[in-house]
Amino acid sequence: MPQPKPKQPIVIAIDGTSASGKSTNSKLVAKALGFVHVDTGAMYRTLAWYCLEHKIDAHNPKAVAAACRRWKTMLKCSEHHAYLTVDGYYPEKEIRTAEVSAAVPHVAAVPKVRDWMKKTQRDCIKFGSLVMEGRDIGTNVFPETDFKYFLDAQLEERSRRREAEGVQENLAARDMRDSQRAAAPLMIALGAKVINNSHMTSEQTSGTILADIRNRLNERKARA
Numbered sequence: 001m002p003q004p005k006p007k008q009p010i011v012i013a014i015d016g017t018s019a020s021g022k023s024t025n026s027k028l029v030a031k032a033l034g035f036v037h038v039d040t041g042a043m044y045r046t047l048a049w050y051c052l053e054h055k056i057d058a059h060n061p062k063a064v065a066a067a068c069r070r071w072k073t074m075l076k077c078s079e080h081h082a083y084l085t086v087d088g089y090y091p092e093k094e095i096r097t098a099e100v101s102a103a104v105p106h107v108a109a110v111p112k113v114r115d116w117m118k119k120t121q122r123d124c125i126k127f128g129s130l131v132m133e134g135r136d137i138g139t140n141v142f143p144e145t146d147f148k149y150f151l152d153a154q155l156e157e158r159s160r161r162r163e164a165e166g167v168q169e170n171l172a173a174r175d176m177r178d179s180q181r182a183a184a185p186l187m188i189a190l191g192a193k194v195i196n197n198s199h200m201t202s203e204q205t206s207g208t209i210l211a212d213i214r215n216r217l218n219e220r221k222a223r224a
């Protein structure tokens, strides 16, 4: 059952390692609450795809930053899902290829890109309350939110999940690059509830998050 709409929009930040179930669980939580779902990884992937399409070297931070200044994007929201279009096009399928997965951590390490993404992602609040998934939502994009979750699972389990999706990927290498970059690295936000879901179903993971959100909302109500 969707909750009654909060007076002020609220943000649920769901961060975590690759293939830790962020997307599935963020969508389930957003649906249960009637909030807008935002996949910030998809925005970084869109820039990586744009660079590949325009023969811009993803390993050249200056060229990537220049592309990010120039590209023509729009933030859209339909059916409780916020996303970015480039030149009026949403490359929904194209951003999931192995080439884009390989290029995206390099693009995501560029400080100017992260500044642009943070501003754009914060703008999503115009669509209402959000469930936003990524790597730095609780630490950097919406550090002021009280609703922070960090998902993780054993590497073998995460690799198995990716393989089941038909994707062969070195998750350990990508997590390492995401955690070791200087700008807004992947880390657990202060006050985040950490959920290791190696042995949990998505119903159990999203149920744990929803129960915690409802507790916090009730505590808020009691304090008001």
Ligand code: DC
Pocket: 018, 040, 041, 042, 044, 045, 104, 105, 108, 133, 134, 135, 136, 137, 174, 178
């Ligand atoms: O969640 P994903 O695999 O679609 O993310 C794609 C890449 O973008 C991944 O390498 C981490 C990076 N990313 C990030 O640095 N910050 C975010 N908020 C979201 C994703």
